[in-house]
Amino acid sequence: MTAIHPSAIVDPKAQLDSSVQVGPYSVIGPHVRIGAGTRVGPHVVIEGHTSIGCDNQFFQFSSIGAAPQDKKWSGEPTRLEIGDRNTIREFCTFNTGTVQDAGVTRLGNDNWISAYVHLAHDCQVGSNTIFSNNAQLAGHVHIGDWVILSGFANVHQFCQIGAHAFVGMSTSLTQDVPPFVLLSGNPAAAHGVNIEGLKRRGFSRAQIDGIRSAYKLIYRSNLTLEEAKAALFEEEMASPEAAEQIRAMREFLNGATRGIVR
Missing domain, CATH: 1.20.1180 (Udp N-acetylglucosamine O-acyltransferase; Domain 2)
Structure with missing residues (x-):
């Protein structure tokens, strides 16, 4: 049997692997699918048309799969897809996509997502990324593999960040960042190649x-x-x-x- 705490509310239509753990007072909606080995901590809400892979860990007080923060959204059944082996820390907010884009927000595999991170509608995040506390993505942002966003970095809608880039603390991005580039500041400026990474x-x-x-x-x-x-x-x-x-x-x-x- 799936290890669901008695105080958790899991819709009977939700599809959870038998090895999934759900902590106290968490809420799982009817259109949610969760793969083997994933652990959902206490006070987590997972809703919407959300698909979650294997061996993920969700810490307490996150909101996953909520409606997009987009006034054009009219209740369309858009999606959120999360891959495998991701760590999602406290108070994260991931929204589903919109029909104005691909209709899906995606997070790949092996990502480390720290507290208070926001993934807005239609964001496409690769694998092996690290997002430090309070990194914020506006809608339609594309992030390549192995990107690091430092604390309080924020990214304007429709921006793209190439693989292996490093974004410094409190950086505000309003333009695209090529692969391998290290940058910081407000406004952002390039400072060389992410050689250490x-x-x-x-x-x-x-x-x-x-x-x-x-x-x-x-x-x-x-x-x-x-x-x-x-x-x-x-x-x-x-x-x-x-x-x-x-x-x-x-x-x-x-x-x-x-x-x-x-």
Whole structure:
């Protein structure tokens, strides 16, 4: 039998694996699915059309799958999808998507989400990220794998942050952030490459050197953005060891919709 505390309220239509644990006074809605090994702490509300994978842990007082904070939302059955092995700490708020976008908010696998984090409607968050206390995402934000948001960082709607970027404490982002970039401040400014993070994740010296060269082309060479894209293509051809990483930066620039922090 699923380990459900007697004071918890679980709708009979909810689909919970037999190994799921639900703590005191938590509420699980009818359209919720929760996979094996997930633990839901006390005083957690999980509602909406929410799908949760395996081996997640939800700490107390979080609101998961509530309606989007969007005045255009008219009760459409939009969704929230959470992957596997995520840690969601106290007082987090994750909303479902809207039909104005993909209709789904997503959180990938192996993320560490600290207290008071907000994922607004239609956010797409990758895997292996770390969000420190009070990091806040507005609607339609896309976050790549291995991104770190420091405490009180906040991200404007529709912004994109590339993989392995590092955002400093209390940074306010209103533009896109290319992969591998370290930035902070208000307004935000780039301060180099997230070298320490890349070393910890096993990037080679050649790969890091290639990323640094690409960063200099974007930020230190007085090139226009179009000139930087062309220079990145040449750098990619000349640096086979780092070609994948340089290509990722170039393709990010091509897909940036709000301009980049520069």
